[in-house]
Amino acid sequence: MRATYLHGEGDIRLADRPEPTVQHPTDAVVRVTAACVCGSDLWGYRGVRGPGEPRPIGHEFVGVVEAVGADVRSLRTGDFVIAPFVVSDGTCAHCRNGVQTSCVNGGAWGSTSRSGEDLDGAQAQYVRVPFADGTLVATPGAPDDALVPALLTLSDVMGTGHHAAVAAQVSAGDTVVVVGDGAVGLSAVLAASRLGAGRVIAMSRHEDRQKVATRFGATDIVTTRGDEGVAEIKELLSGTGADAVLECVGTKESMQQALDSTRPGGRVGYVGVPAGGPELPVQQMFSNNISVAGGVAPVRHYLDALLADVLDGKLDPGPVFDAEYGLEQVADAYRDMSDRKVIKPLLRP
Amino acid sequence: MRATYLHGEGDIRLADRPEPTVQHPTDAVVRVTAACVCGSDLWGYRGVRGPGEPRPIGHEFVGVVEAVGADVRSLRTGDFVIAPFVVSDGTCAHCRNGVQTSCVNGGAWGSTSRSGEDLDGAQAQYVRVPFADGTLVATPGAPDDALVPALLTLSDVMGTGHHAAVAAQVSAGDTVVVVGDGAVGLSAVLAASRLGAGRVIAMSRHEDRQKVATRFGATDIVTTRGDEGVAEIKELLSGTGADAVLECVGTKESMQQALDSTRPGGRVGYVGVPAGGPELPVQQMFSNNISVAGGVAPVRHYLDALLADVLDGKLDPGPVFDAEYGLEQVADAYRDMSDRKVIKPLLRP
Known part of the structure; x- marks a missing residue:
């Protein structure tokens, strides 16, 4: 599969990687149908060094569940899911307090989690999702494609x-x-x-x-x-x-x-x-x-309420995306966003 | 009358001053029945210089209204009143928002108000109170003397x-x-x-x-x-x-x-x-x-609710006072508080 890596200042490249598989019984694997570039991705792109490069990048995505581990309870293969920008186990004290960004096992996509797992980047064709029950939110049924931009905003x-x-x-x-x-x-x-x-x-x-x-x-x-x-x-x-x-x-x-x-x-x-x-x-x-x-937003905590409003047609944040790119054009998407030619680019892997 | 002045580090003195009188139609004059020393008074006492010395000091008091100006509506001579540690006009946008500490005409006792008035210090026998309607809260009837410490805590x-x-x-x-x-x-x-x-x-x-x-x-x-x-x-x-x-x-x-x-x-x-x-x-x-x-507490905003609980016997903060002094012993009160011999000294002018 193709996945995006930051190699250094201004240097975004796609790489071929093995398709991820379920590694723990609480994992899911998601086929990404839409991802995007975030203002915070530009920090690394503009030369503020991250934790070692090349590194996988991207932390916002929606997609379809391709596989689930044996202990995943709330999701099935084929579900359309929204992934918050951090992984969260959904069970620790901080998750129960609604502060999933502080999850004792959590972490941001593209980094190493607090429990020591390397987390995939989201600007990719597939992502392995640890703690799938705690992290992902499924929509009721497959959403209309026109809703995808709005749903993707709920990721971050x-x-x-x-x-x-x-x-x-x-x-x-x-x-x-x-x-x-x-x-x-x-x-x-x-x-x-x-x-x-x-x-x-x-x-x-x-x-x-x-x-x-x-x-x-x-x-x-x-x-x-x-x-x-x-x-x-x-x-x-x-x-x-x-x-x-x-x-x-x-x-x-x-x-x-x-x-x-x-x-x-x-x-x-x-x-x-x-x-x-x-x-x-x-x-x-x-x-x-x-x-x-x-602070760093616990979007998982707000997801159910905001999703309900999007599905009811009461809330449409989709217009924050003003340009779409194929994943092969990810480097163009970074450049155009960095140059302020676009507000926020949506990527279609 | 006798009033307390800070002359410099460790130097607290009483002075004889003319008894204050009503100067504006919205003023009241209050005979102080109890005042006290605050941890923040100790800053000046310990040598953190204030705005020029000698200066009047003390910002917490309760007492009896001796005189009111022609425009004072909510108070009468003889009322027992609690004075918050800042003056507030009760009518500006910040007062209406419940942030009386930011009153456009207000200021702390012993300083110069935002409207340019010199405000008396509260460790004294009498205090002139500008904007008496906005600043003071009267109790319903004269309280029992045993309640005075609890009532005085509502000042700050x-x-x-x-x-x-x-x-x-x-x-x-x-x-x-x-x-x-x-x-x-x-x-x-x-x-x-x-x-x-x-x-x-x-x-x-x-x-x-x-x-x-x-x-x-x-x-x-x-x-x-x-x-x-x-x-x-x-x-x-x-x-x-x-x-x-x-x-x-x-x-x-x-x-x-x-x-x-x-x-x-x-x-x-x-x-x-x-x-x-x-x-x-x-x-x-x-x-x-x-x-x-x-931040700096808008105690005026909370006074009605806290006063109701004190009068109902539900709330007794009085025990924060663990020593009483006559006003003539005000210098001893400062010394004992600074030496942590007492938690908070109550002064009886």
Whole structure:
């Protein structure tokens, strides 16, 4: 089978690998029908070194179950499944607490799990899934192909945007600012709207992304950033700042933008992987009672509820994908996303 | 009248001052019947310089209304009142949001308010109270003298401990750790118990404080700190850490203790004024989905509910006061508290 590997800065290649097989009774093997490239994949692509290269890459996929181990209870061959971006056993204390990203046996696709297993990358034709019952969610019946993009977002970006909104305790009528206009930021706009936000201000300087944000429920677009952006947001919100700010970038500057845009007593929900600085300004948070909550999103915890809304036609995050590529074009997909020619590329293995 | 001034490190003195009078139609003048010394007063006392000295000091008091301005609506001469540790106008956007500590006209006793008024210190015989309707809460009738210590805690420490518990979203059955065994930490123990915590672990090395913590509902006492304390807490909690940790000290070490004691997906509620380091380790928070919420406590927001419980006999934070002094002995009160001979001294002007 064909699988994607990162060899170094700007160097994405396909390789031929043996098709994976069930190795443990709790494994499943999934034939990938759609995968995609994530903003965080670009870190390695842009030269921020990962844990040794070449390494398998990709952590978002949906597909069809090809084989299951003897102890798999909730899945059968032929099921259409959504895979969260981390493996989780579904039974440990953290999984029971709904924090599957901290599963004692878990780990992200393409890395080594906490239980010591090498996990496949998802930009591939097949993936072996450990702890299949804990990790995968099956749809009831085979979904229409037109739903695939929306279902694929539940693997990461929609669940991650939703996590930002939940962490920031967005509720009916709230004023919400979203920092970041990538697929996660756009999903956060949609999540805030879904939770009943009264006003959703998207910060974006790119016309294509502004259009998706508006389609997803943004009531205002702010094109400035830094102090100018903060001033514009405060002007829109009677001078006080937002009830909730969703930080979907992960740099020191974007977090500061988020904190500065929050009203006293307001909440920052953050899901941008921290990249630009290891620390948060506690004095500013303390003086203004601004809370900071979020982190690596336990999308498995949200999957059932979000899936129900997608299947009911109430939620359609599919438009975050604005381009499709065959797996053979995966290197083009990386390049185009890195060059901001596309928001998020969908891959068809 | 007599009022307390901080002159410099270790130098607390009483001075004779003119009795305050109503200066604005929204003012009240209160005769102080009880005040106290706060852990944060000790910062100046221990040589961390404040904004110019000598300066009036003390920010917690209860007393009797002596005079009101023409526009005061909710109070009358003779009312017994509780004063939160900050002035608030009760009408601005932040007050309406329940964040009276960020009131656009507010400020702490003994400082200059945001509207430019010099605010009296509370360790005095009389205090002029701006925005009396927004700031003060009257009890229904004159309370029994035995209730005065409990009522005085609503001025700061009980409301502050409660804020830590609310910020950490303590709810029924939660496992809770309290870092800090001063009056605020002890109040946080009481607040967590009141909110239905299933287990409350107090970290304390002082026998007198351990006794109060146990009386307030602590189910376990941990006497170690740092990595050893974290290990002991995890052992008590099946290896996972606490659902909620209430940080009531404010040093870098105590915040780290709090973060390290929290389970993945858990919440730190913090009310210790940040002293030891300006920043929080975002990577640890992110990876483990640990939220940090809290800040300078809007005790005015909580006062009605906590007061009702005190008057109903359901809540008695009074035991945080373990010594009483006349106002003439205020310097002794500071010295004894600084030497940890007493937990919190009550002053009777």
